[in-house]
Amino acid sequence: MSILDENIPIFKYFEEISKIPHGSFHEEKIADYVESFAKEHDFKYVRDDMNNVIIYKGATPGYEDHDTIMLQAHMDMVCEKNKDVDFDFETDALNLYVEDGWLKAKGTTLGADDGFGVSYMLSILSDDTLKHPNLECVFTVQEEVGLLGSINLKKEYFNAKKMIGLDGGGEVSTCTTTSGGRYAYVNKTCTFEDVDKPTYKLTIKGLDGGHSGACIDKEKGNSIKILFRVLQTLKDIQIVSVNGGLKENAIPREAEATFVSDIQPNINQIVADLKTEFEFSDSKLDIQLEETEKVTQAFTSKDTNELIT
Incomplete structure (x- = not known):
């Protein structure tokens, strides 16, 4: 029907x-x-x-x-x-x-x-x-x-x-420019090492996303950037994997990272700060951290720090 x-x-x-x-x-x-x-x-x-x-x-x-x-x-x-x-x-x-x-x-x-x-x-x-x-x-x-x-x-x-x-940006506006785009490829050799530490999964979701041109002025959250802002607050972690975003011309809505750490991660403060920051532009921002199945290998601490920064 x-x-x-x-x-x-x-x-x-x-x-x-x-x-x-x-x-x-x-x-x-x-x-x-x-x-x-x-x-x-x-x-x-x-x-x-x-x-x-x-x-x-x-x-x-x-x-x-x-x-x-x-x-x-x-x-x-x-x-x-x-x-x-x-x-x-x-x-x-x-x-x-x-x-x-x-x-x-x-x-x-x-x-x-x-x-x-x-x-x-x-x-x-x-x-x-x-x-x-x-x-x-x-x-x-x-x-x-x-x-x-x-x-x-x-x-x-x-x-x-x-x-x-018939691909307009609004009935009452005239387009004098358009969204830009650039492909950037970063190749970095990373070393894995054996680990025996608790494993955690950090997930960013709930963002509105949007077109990289039409919505870029709306201060929408970028899940990849938010993910790494959270990771920057954590000490003594080693990344296992990172994944986020689907399309080059869409603001990323979801991202996740798996990492190991001997220190129990505490993201309460950064989550509170981010929730306040995106209170109006992305009110459904959802940041979750959970302990998950143990892995046996992760990036070295040096490679992890370089990836995050």
Whole structure:
């Protein structure tokens, strides 16, 4: 049963594409869907070797002499989920629900960026009551990982000199820049040594996260930074493992570290400080420390201190 009003085409199409896996680099199935849509409506279209799709719709009577308009949205989404959620973004349909009037996905990102833009174009193309000039509707791929699909587009695909991008940052604002990104790879040789000490697991979770561009000014907590701030307060520990974050363009929401120590760790003060610091921007911040199954090897104290600092 549909949870959205299927009489509203935008909702109908969004719910349909939410059933199709469409993470970055895995847009083949949603491109198949858009191509099938074009064939079903007898639209001229182009699909390139990266799975970008461009659908062309002719002007309605009286608008033939108006300038051609390009509409654009990207088909890929950022695939993030809570650690305790069993979900495979390459095979599973998003589990949609409505809460307090907001459409959400259970335990995962929703993909409204830019699934709603895709749905908007599909609803425009399917509506023969709208008056419009010639349309070039561009469905791109791999936007979230560097606009790679757009870079692959060929100029011969287009006649439009005007474009409306349906991947906006707000209806009452104009974007003059965008989120930056940089990949940094740090290679460090670390030495493991045998240990016979109590083992602990430190977990950071409950953060809101968000887009690294659109949400970067909201003072949201970064789980990786918070994790290491807690580790910095502990004495005589040796790290076993550290893991955190899922996507390069998403503010990390969860992180964890396993370490050994002869000293019973006490994180009460730093937890209280962090809870106060993020009281308004991340009120659900959850920091947990528990003793866990003993390990037999850990990084040396020297390597641990270098990793933390």
